[in-house]
Amino acid sequence: MCLGVPGKIVEMTGGEPSMGVVDFGGLRREACLAYVPEAAVGDYVIVHVGFAISIVDEQEARRTLAVLRAIPGGLDEISR
Amino acid sequence: MRYLDEYRDPVLARALLEEIHAVATRPWTIMEVCGGQTNTIVRQGIDELLPAGVRMVHGPGCPVCVTPLEIVDRAIAIAVRPNVIFTSYGDMLRVPGSATDLLTVKAAGADVRVVYTPLDAVRLAERHPDREVVFFAVGFETTAPANAMAVLHAAQLGLRNFSVLVSHVLVPPAMTAILDAPGTRVQAFLAAGHVCAIMGWTEYEPLAARYRVPIVVTGFEPLDLLEGILMAVCQLEEGRFEVENQYARAVRRTGNAAAQEAMTKVFHVSDRTWRGIGEIPASGLALAPEYTDFDAVTRFEVGGVTARENPACVAGEILQGTKVPTDCVAYGVICTPRHPLGAPMVSAEGTCAAFHNAGRLTPSEPTP
Amino acid sequence: MTIDPLAMTCPAPLRGGDTVLLGHGSGGQLMAELLADLVPVLGAEGQDDAATVHMASPDVVISTDAFVVTPRFFPGGDIGSLAVHGTVNDVAMMGARPVAISLAYVIEEGLPMAELREVTASVARAAAAAGVRVVTGDTKVVGRGAADGLYLVTTGIGTPIPGAAVSARHGAPGDAVLISGPIGLHGITILSTREGLGFESEISSDSRPLHRLVAAMVEAAGSSVHVLRDPTRGGLASALNELAAASAVGVRLDEQAVPIPAQVAAACDLLGLDPLHVANEGCLVAFVHEDAAEPVLAAMRALPEGAQACRIGAVVADHPGRVVMRTLLGSTRVVDMLIGEQLPRIC
Numbered sequence: 001m002c003l004g005v006p007g008k009i010v011e012m013t014g015g016e017p018s019m020g021v022v023d024f025g026g027l028r029r030e031a032c033l034a035y036v037p038e039a040a041v042g043d044y045v046i047v048h049v050g051f052a053i054s055i056v057d058e059q060e061a062r063r064t065l066a067v068l069r070a071i072p073g074g075l076d077e078i079s080r
Numbered sequence: 081m082r083y084l085d086e087y088r089d090p091v092l093a094r095a096l097l098e099e100i101h102a103v104a105t106r107p108w109t110i111m112e113v114c115g116g117q118t119n120t121i122v123r124q125g126i127d128e129l130l131p132a133g134v135r136m137v138h139g140p141g142c143p144v145c146v147t148p149l150e151i152v153d154r155a156i157a158i159a160v161r162p163n164v165i166f167t168s169y170g171d172m173l174r175v176p177g178s179a180t181d182l183l184t185v186k187a188a189g190a191d192v193r194v195v196y197t198p199l200d201a202v203r204l205a206e207r208h209p210d211r212e213v214v215f216f217a218v219g220f221e222t223t224a225p226a227n228a229m230a231v232l233h234a235a236q237l238g239l240r241n242f243s244v245l246v247s248h249v250l251v252p253p254a255m256t257a258i259l260d261a262p263g264t265r266v267q268a269f270l271a272a273g274h275v276c277a278i279m280g281w282t283e284y285e286p287l288a289a290r291y292r293v294p295i296v297v298t299g300f301e302p303l304d305l306l307e308g309i310l311m312a313v314c315q316l317e318e319g320r321f322e323v324e325n326q327y328a329r330a331v332r333r334t335g336n337a338a339a340q341e342a343m344t345k346v347f348h349v350s351d352r353t354w355r356g357i358g359e360i361p362a363s364g365l366a367l368a369p370e371y372t373d374f375d376a377v378t379r380f381e382v383g384g385v386t387a388r389e390n391p392a393c394v395a396g397e398i399l400q401g402t403k404v405p406t407d408c409v410a411y412g413v414i415c416t417p418r419h420p421l422g423a424p425m426v427s428a429e430g431t432c433a434a435f436h437n438a439g440r441l442t443p444s445e446p447t448p
Numbered sequence: 449m450t451i452d453p454l455a456m457t458c459p460a461p462l463r464g465g466d467t468v469l470l471g472h473g474s475g476g477q478l479m480a481e482l483l484a485d486l487v488p489v490l491g492a493e494g495q496d497d498a499a500t501v502h503m504a505s506p507d508v509v510i511s512t513d514a515f516v517v518t519p520r521f522f523p524g525g526d527i528g529s530l531a532v533h534g535t536v537n538d539v540a541m542m543g544a545r546p547v548a549i550s551l552a553y554v555i556e557e558g559l560p561m562a563e564l565r566e567v568t569a570s571v572a573r574a575a576a577a578a579g580v581r582v583v584t585g586d587t588k589v590v591g592r593g594a595a596d597g598l599y600l601v602t603t604g605i606g607t608p609i610p611g612a613a614v615s616a617r618h619g620a621p622g623d624a625v626l627i628s629g630p631i632g633l634h635g636i637t638i639l640s641t642r643e644g645l646g647f648e649s650e651i652s653s654d655s656r657p658l659h660r661l662v663a664a665m666v667e668a669a670g671s672s673v674h675v676l677r678d679p680t681r682g683g684l685a686s687a688l689n690e691l692a693a694a695s696a697v698g699v700r701l702d703e704q705a706v707p708i709p710a711q712v713a714a715a716c717d718l719l720g721l722d723p724l725h726v727a728n729e730g731c732l733v734a735f736v737h738e739d740a741a742e743p744v745l746a747a748m749r750a751l752p753e754g755a756q757a758c759r760i761g762a763v764v765a766d767h768p769g770r771v772v773m774r775t776l777l778g779s780t781r782v783v784d785m786l787i788g789e790q791l792p793r794i795c
Contacts, residue, residue: 002116002222002274003794004300004330005717006083016236017199017229025082025714027640028648032199035225035339044083046277046330047718049169049219049794050197051226053339054277054330056083061329065086068303071095084717090704090776097777125779170720170791183789196645196719196792223794302777417787427793439770439782 004048006056009033009041022047083329087301096306097129100313107133108316109265110309111258111401113251114272115142115430116300122434124302126309134313137265137401138434140254141272143219143247144171144427146354146399150387151247152177157382158214158245159190164380165208167201168216170194175426178387198230205234205242214376217244222274224248224365225339228346231367231374243376246367249352251275252283253363258400259291266401268312270298270305273327278343280335284323292321299327346371355423356395393422398431405432412436468559473589482587489568490551490575490582499583501548505607509544511535515600520567522641524634524652525729527600528570533655533729534680535604536578540659541676541732543612543666546604549575552586554599567598578657580604609663611670618674619695623763624741626734628661628748629654629756631684632712635726635790640715645792651711654730661754665734668747672740678732685724685771686785687733693769695735701761701773701783719792724783726790735763 007022007029017034022045029050036045036052045052112118118138121127127136140146156177159166166182173182173194186192191211195201198215205213217227227244234242251272258264271284276297284295294315298308308326315322325331345368352364367375377383389395392410397403405411405424415421417433424430471478493499513534520527532549539546551571555564575582633654640647658678665673675695679687684706692699708716708723716723730753736744741759748754761773771783 002114002220002272003718003720004222004274004277005714006330017233024718025084026649026651026711027714027718029646029718032197032226032229034229035336035342037338046274048222048274049226050199051229053222053225053274053336054332057329061083061086064307064326064329065092068092068096068307071092071099088776090778093777123781124775124777125781126777128779129777169794171793173791174788194791200646219794437782437784439772439784 002048004046004053006044006046009039009043009045012041084301087303089303093302093306096310100310101131103317104131104134104313105317108267108313109135109137110268110270110312111137111139111266112270113139113141117270117298117305118431118434120300120302120305122438126305138431139401140399142427142430143249144175145423145430146249147218147247148353148355149178149389150385153387154377154382154385155216155245156180156182156185157385158376158380159192160185163212165204165211165213166192167195167204167213171427172216172218176420198227202230202234202242205239206237209241211241213242215244218247220249220251220275221278224343224347225278228342231346231371232342243374243379245376248347248365250363252287253360255287257360261400263402268294268316270308270312271295273297273299273331276331278336278339280333281323281325282334288321288323294321295323297325297327297331356399390421395422395424398424405435466561468555468557468561468564468589470557470589470591473587486568489572491572492582492585501583503547503607507608509539509542509606509608510603511538512603513538518596519641520598522653523637525655526567526570527598528567529574530655530729531600531602532571532574532578533657535602536580536657536659537678539604539606540662541678543614543662544606544608545663546580546606546659548581548583549602549604550584551582552601554595555589556595556597557589557592559597609666612666613671614673614676616675616691616694619691619697619735619763620674621697621763621765622738623674623735624738624759625699625761625763626736626745626757627731627760628754629731630707630709631728631731632708632723632726634729636712636715649711654728656730656753658732658753661748661751664747664751665744668743669736669740672737673734675735676732679728681727682786683725683727684733685783688771689785692771696768698764698767699761699771700764701771703773703775705758705760707756707758721790725786
């Protein structure tokens, strides 16, 4: 359920409801930004059916990966 | 960073798997609620890499699968009207109704169109003022705000030729129904990350406490699933039953206020029939009184269309996690993605289709 | 009552208009004018109803294809170039050198004449670049609504390359599975230009002729090149399933080795599609004897169309007719054929 893909806001085009352009790894599509009123160009958002539903928290994202990398066995294999 | 590839790293995945193997000392049964999670688990074969006793059961989290037969029949009854442009997410087109499906009526001349976003359906209504544009508004809490916006936008534009066929369902009541079901084996949940991106997880806190069941809000990439499973197993092993958030990069405790506001403006909570499960009180969304002008059921007078499920299908038990597809005599024999008998075989996210597409043909190991 | 003499005269047929009319397919003067317009562009003879082609061998490889792509013009090609490449490639996948093609147009009345000329010029360019001749053809015009703009139907003929022994049935356990380049570009390009999905991207179709690549592979390894297939509709997954069934062997893929461009991966994530099911028009998959795999890869990489060639798996004796893939996490899953139409999904 609920395919949501992270992409980067590259343009805010405004309007009612407010729209913008989101880049998904080089592929761009218009998305509705009405539900992420605090988002700015450069933010990553999770997009579902053409709507940004959440701003990706970069710090949390990095923290999660850091926690995973600290798992015993993970580090050794990465540095290989 | 693309926030995707990083969470598909095989080296980290192996480390997480080793950790799960190290932590799990007993058999545990964990349900992932969301069909997107089921897809990742089955496509990556995650369940086969888990310790023998740790069993994943696949939840009801596919809005396509749980849409009742009679709503599909109503959709078809509307779509065949000569002046109608019937718009839908691609998922619903192959869902079989009692006699036919939307793809087939499209081939026979109905104007059925796939849209990627509900705002495209509104745009069609603007562009075709002489036609009736109907949008099939299905989905869980994740999709409801988007569909709500379509209604709000159409109202703002004063469109009189736009309406929605609503079939929205809510996740927490379904989880409650699963926990209340006799013989339920679910000991922990991976909650659906994108539902929680909208709703937060406060509504799961009383559930975890009342049923003493750990709930981990979990994302959709392989590492998300593995970490979610690890967190659930840790709670189970330690006898804790809390709501934890694995998907912290996208989910906050109280969710998305703007989205919730639009959703509660356009929809109100209603009783809902789940395909294969039956009626669950307060488990769906219907148009709020101010927006009933946009209700396709009244506009096209299809309220009288009713239907009965195919009795051979065990969709109900599958959706509740008391059976897996390979337990079903019809699975892979008379029920395939090409000729689906029941809803979970229809959407690629449906449990039966996910199993079938991954070539799961052998019966599951006996339940512990 | 009075009779207006002017109303009784037959209106003269329109000539040299901007759009194709039913009359252009009538076999009469309008058609002659149309053909006089198109045939020289293609370099075909045009006076006879059929063509004579000198072939270097008694065996002739022949393949027929129809092209109905919408939109007709897309980044990286158009229906004309696609028709030539698709035909050339089907002949080449038999281990043959394409020599000539025939071309039939099915035109819906009302098609802008300029568009027909543009497609024809594109056919001519693609054929010249591929070194094949368009030797004969046909033109039919159908009424409004009886077709969607323009369809092209081709037949290609070629001669087997000496030393080649390629067939869908020749796959053998132990063969290496090779691919000539990244997958999914054509299908995602077409999808992204379709109305309703509204994507912008810099990707373009991979549509191109592959017969020189095939010749280089056969030159490098002769009959050790067992199986060739261009994974068009249904994508890599469907092609491999067909080949596994035809050769009664299993195929084992390595998910990490399959080259998927970032934008194709992104589009598939967004639309809920499997890149293994997305169409290609400019890459081929080959089953090659293991001992010949490295020389064949080297020969492929020496050509631009094979620059990114790589090994993606192996042919096995187990599970004949099935394709399995080692997932990123080291588990395995069965890779099934595409069922029906690819529909973007939300969940």
